[in-house]
Amino acid sequence: MGSAAALGPYRRFESCEKKICLTFDDGPDKRNTPEILDVLSEYGVKATFFVIGSNAEGNLPLLRRELEEGHEIGNHTYSHPHLKGITEEALRGEILKTENILFRLEEYRPRLFRPPEGVYSGTVAKTLEELDYLPILWTVDTQDWRHLSAQKIADTVLRNTKPGSIILCHDYISGKGHTAEALKIFLPELKKQGYTFVTVSEMIPPDPANGE
Numbered sequence: 373m374g375s376a377a378a379l380g381p382y383r384r385f386e387s388c389e390k391k392i393c394l395t396f397d398d399g400p401d402k403r404n405t406p407e408i409l410d411v412l413s414e415y416g417v418k419a420t421f422f423v424i425g426s427n428a429e430g431n432l433p434l435l436r437r438e439l440e441e442g443h444e445i446g447n448h449t450y451s452h453p454h455l456k457g458i459t460e461e462a463l464r465g466e467i468l469k470t471e472n473i474l475f476r477l478e479e480y481r482p483r484l485f486r487p488p489e490g491v492y493s494g495t496v497a498k499t500l501e502e503l504d505y506l507p508i509l510w511t512v513d514t515q516d517w518r519h520l521s522a523q524k525i526a527d528t529v530l531r532n533t534k535p536g537s538i539i540l541c542h543d544y545i546s547g548k549g550h551t552a553e554a555l556k557i558f559l560p561e562l563k564k565q566g567y568t569f570v571t572v573s574e575m576i577p578p579d580p581a582n583g584e
């Protein structure tokens with residue numbers, strides 16, 4: 373494999389078509405994730421879930437459902453540590469522990485990594501390159517974890533989304549979130565505007581080092 377991390381981090385994609393990526397962090401969660409999956413399925417939208425290993429452990433059926441319904445799963449560490457000042461060894465442990473859970477699940481090997489809170493340092497870059505992961509950040513931050521109203525979340529998305537945008541939402545929020553409700557507002561509107569939703573991997577340009 374080439375130096376994959378040299379291609380990132382991705383904050384947005386170049387897209388001359390109206391393609392965008394919807395992403396969900398911090399799950400899976402027994403309450404929010406099924407609700408969100410139901411709405412995505414209702415609108416025929418594919419998304420990318422950046423899961424936390426410690427949440428994945430007790431929720432394998434939800435991960436399986438995500439894969440079966442055509443979504444992509446990425447790695448969001450095992451315990452969601454703040455990455456500023458983390459050692460390479462500790463970060464490698466965080467990533468591999470989650471990778472092993474996903475592999476036990478269905479021999480699924482994620483290639484995408486989203487750093488908690490978007491912290492992207494030299495240590496993170498080097499570790500991801502060694503483990504052959506691509507770092508994925510975001511364009512549009514919905515701040516849905518702040519318990520904003522569904523309308524407010526939807527307004528942020530509708531105001532800021534452009535072709536190639538990566539939209540950040542959460543499928544685990546402490547307490548009751550409004551993300552699933554917000555999807556019911558902004559998904560039909562973006563579809564009406566001609567946007568299509570693809571997984572993050574579908575947007576990544578081929579790596580010339582791999583001769584693709």
Ligand SMILES: [Zn+2]
Pocket residue numbers: 397398448452488489
């Ligand atoms: Zn997170």
